[in-house]
Each structure stands twice: as structure tokens, then as C-alpha cells.
Amino acid sequence: MSKETLEIGETVVQAVILHQIGNRLRKEPLVVADKCFSINDSISNVILGGYLKGIVNNKNRYTINSENDLRLNDVFYHTSQFFEKKISFIDLSQKLATHLYTCCHHPNIGAGDLFIILFDCLKCNNEYRSAIGIYKSEIKQKYLAAVSDGSKNQLEIYSGINPDLIDKGALVVDGSEVIYAIDRLSSRTKYWIEDFLKAKQVPNENIKAVLTANVIEKIRNDICDPIKKQDFGRDILKLCKNRDFLINQEIEEISKKYVSPNSWSEELGKLMNQKGMVGIENINISTKNLQNKLKKIFNQVSLGNDISLIIPNDYSLCDVNLTVNQENISINIVLEAENG
Template sequence: MLIGESRVERLVVHRVGNQARGEALQLSERASEVDDGVSSLILSGYLRGVVSDKKKHQFFHESDLNLNEIYHYTRQFFRGELDFLALSQRIAKHLYARSQHPNISAGDLFVILFAGLSDGDRELRALGVFKSEVRDDFLSVVEAGAVFDIRHASGINPRLIDKGALILENGPLVYAVDRGGQQAKFWLDDFLKAMRVPDASSSSRMVASVVEQLSEEIADPLEQARFKDEFLAVCETEEEMSAGQVSSIAEKFVGKEQVSQAFDNAAEAYGFALDDEARLPAQSMAKRLEKSLSKYGIGHGISVLLPSGITLKNIQSINDGEGEMTLTLKLHKRD
């Protein structure tokens, strides 16, 4: 997404409280005046702060995408069926209705119409929706004749986004960020109803976390070593592997339900799910897992870290009956 020629066309600010705490929703009755200084701060702070491939999401709904409120309202606006002020008020009302959890803070909601963005082929408009929950303290210097005084001021830092979304006019794609993370997932899950769009990097990180989790759940050290060897063998001989291949390998060592649960846990943590055919960069995953897959539990609460390319083939344990024990490890160098 190219934003170098972007500009602020219109802006409305509403104040959204927490309905569960009895706080009010205050709707503005007109758009705000935006001068060059404000526009520059919004473009360099809010817009640049939300446009990133790592923040790319897609609107969804369990039955029909058009039932997703934010997607529906913004489509109406881009089709010319809803004016900008009415759109911003509907978005604010929807956010207020979803602000039910006691941990959700009140804040100022900015709804901004951007123009001049580009996907490389054509110019695009986009709607920015940003909620500012934290006010920063500032010191300002006031000049009065030959005297300079210090004054305290409180305001919004546009370079520190609490919650934000940039909704493009040409489809269900939305860039979204929530600085509250796991504590306030309502912004993504309830308000926007948006799921992260997986890329090669995030997909490989997710599956790598699944492999690490399943490896730790294999109690037998030699079975754990076999699992790691089989997984790494695929990574070293193929450029790509599928999520289904990872599942098939793992199911030889742990139950199918255990594998399914590990993928479900990862999907919850990463904000997206992968189907069995999803292609993953095999060598990238092997490199990411190099250190964790080199660690082997050998029983008795003991783990060893083996050099890269060395695998565990056998363990012999001898207890002398006097409180001492000898462990003999048979190692093998991978081809």
C-alpha cells in the first residue's frame, strides 16, 4: 500500500464511553476543521502507524460478510449511500454498543477519510477509525514580552495509536492495530470482527510454535527424537511443506485430537487459522526451530542441547544402588 501522496479529506471526532460503567456516548454534529499542521500529524502518525503487512486483516462474519456492521457501513459510504457524518455516528454507536467489558477505557474516536492512497495501479480512498484512550502530559513554553513561562497541557499523541483501523474501499481488507493486545481483544474480535491475513513469516512462526508444543508433549525421549528427525528431514529436502504434512508427522507420535488442539491454540494466539493445504517455507521453519529441536529430554528431569546435525539414537541408564546413576547416550550424525 502506497501512502506517500495521501491526504486528509474529512475528520469527525466523537467521545465514546464505557456503557457498562454508565459513561455516555457523545456524538459530534459536524465534521472538524483540519489545518495543515493537524493533517501532517495525522498522516505521519495515525496513517503510517497502521499501514503494515504485519497489521493486515480481513473482515469476516460467521454467516454473511454483509452482516459485519463496520464492513456494511463502510460499503454504504463508498457506494455513496451514506454521508460521512452519518457513517461516523454509526461507527461510534457500534463501538459504544460493544464497549461492555469493565476494562475497556473511554476515549475519543476519530473517523477520518483519506484520499490519494494507491495499490500500485490506481488511486484509492480509505477510512481511518482510531480510538485514543491515553492522554499524554506536555509542557509548553509561553512567551509574554520578555518573560517565558511554563504551562502544563494534556493531549493526544498521534504517534502512539491505542486502537486503529484503516478500511480500504476496494474489498474486505483492513489494516488494524490494538496496543492493548490480549487485554482488549474486543477491538478486533467484537468491534471490527477481523481476522489477521497470514503471510509466509507469520504462518511459519505459527506452525513452528505448534511443532515446539507437540515436541514437548512427547514423553519418551527416543520417540521425541524420532519426531524431530522426521520433521527436519522434510524441512531439509523440500522447499515447502504443508500444514497437513506437519499434522501427519505429529499424529504418528501423539493423538490426532492433541494435534488439532495444538493448532487451535496457535490459531487463537496468532489470530488466524491455516487449512491443511497452506504452504509453508520449510527451511525457514527448520532454521527458526534449530535451537529448540536440538534440545532433548533424556529423563530424570535432565535435558541436553546437542549440536546442529546430531540426533539422539539411544539412552542407557544404570543405577548403582548407592544414589549414583550413569547415563550413556548414543548419538548419530544426520546425513
């Protein structure tokens, strides 16, 4: 997937419309609007500072998940129709609201307000483009306001939407293969990313390191001999030495010396599928991030029988002999200092 830069400093808000999305399983209605709000500079600045700034982040990068035809993805299809000037902004917003309403497959999905926002003058790879923001607010925030009529002061409670705290959001940029998405309440239901957007996450640098470390740990656990476990770890750390980045195929080649040739690709594929992430053939991994995550993994060596050793950083395991009988377990360990 190509790398792109998105600059939002010159972005303006062109239009805003709100629809009310109920839960169809609870027989709550879908109420669609047919007019946009009037917006002034103050409202526009709040929207830009909250809804736009809050979603444009590398950790929120996703890509539309469609194995055959992107036009089969409802969000991509409807937004493309708008960008190609085949439907109006209001028509687009109503189609997105209807699609979201049909995606309510779980009784725990909360009703809420759906904001559809048209942004203009986003700078994507040095080109000005339009974008569609889709934001669903499921939780109203309570605010205290001081009210004075000249003779007395009092506090009043107001209920409203906080643009700085996005419940669910998506930003679709014209001509981009990347969308930005947030689902703050994903622990309850996963319909926003999986059903509504049908998107998969694009791993950022930290996620790549976490994924790689998890696969390395799984491969290491499949190595029975504790000495070979340690050798595998040493080979990985040697690969990282004096380098800023490495690619996953280099680690895969090392793993083939210790486990079956397909183990690495199979474990990586399963993990990325479980995490709902887009598959990437060549993963560039920051060695600094990776080494930080590998320290705890490599310092612990399993000997079997639910026994593990924590090896100090300055030592390596040279030999181990474990004897088990009915009454006790005998372990002989030889450690060697790294500096000899």
C-alpha cells in the first residue's frame, strides 16, 4: 500500500447534516433529514478541531476490505458516487444513514446521532481534495454552565455532543485507498468497522512490532530444546543489531532453521486475520520497537513441566539438565557471561 501524507491545516467545512439512527432490532426508527445545518466560523472551528483533527492519525488508518470489487462496498460506492458528482451530498448522507441502520444486527447497539460532514481543501500528497466525515455519537455528555441574569449566578446542566470525544468515526478522502476510522466503543460491538465500513486496519510502526514480536514468541514456543530457543533469540537480536529497520522475510528465513518452513507465514496470517488487519507482503519493522518488545520474551526460557527460567540480561544459557522423579525435580544449569 502506497504511503500518503494528509495535511488538514487549510481544510474547511462545506456542509453538515444530521440523521437519527435507531436500533432496528429494538424497532427504533431511522429518522433522516433533508436539509443541512447552517454553520458559522465558530462551529466550523469546533468541527475541525474535534472531528477532523481527532481522526487523522496513523493509528487510525484502514483500507476498504473487498476481495473482488470495491464497488460492492456500500460506503466506498456511495462516497464515490458523490465524488463523481452523480449524487448530491444530502442523497449521499441519507444512503449512508440507511446503510448504517441496516447494519444494526445486535440489540446492544446504541441509538445515536449520525453526523455526515463534507470537508474541502484537505491536502493529500500535495493535492487538494474533498472528504466525507461520518460520525456517530452514541453517548451524550453532560456539561455544567454558569448562568447569570445580573442579580444572581447559578449552575445549569446541559446535555450535548463532544466533538473531541469521538464514539465512532470515519473519514473517506476522495481518490485515497486509505480511510481513517475510530471505534471507541468497539468492546461492546464491532459493527462499525466490520459491518458498516467493512474495513481492515493498516498496521502502523508500533502494531507491526507487536505483531512481529507475537509471531516470534509463538515460533519460539514451538521450539522444544531450550538451548535452541535461546539460539533462535540470539539470531533475531543479531539481525536487529546496528540496523534501524528490517523486513519480516528476514526473520522468516531464520525461523526456518528451527521450525517448519511454513510456520512463520501461517502464524502471521492467522494473527493478522484475528486482529482484522490488512495483509501486507513486506512488513518493514522498526528494530528499536521490536527489540524493546523482545526483551521479556527472550529472557524467559521454558524447561517444560511448568518450569521457566528468567535469564539475566548479561548471561546466556549454555546447558541445562532437568531430571524428574516422583518426589522431586532436579535442575542443573550452566550460564555464561555475555562478555566471556
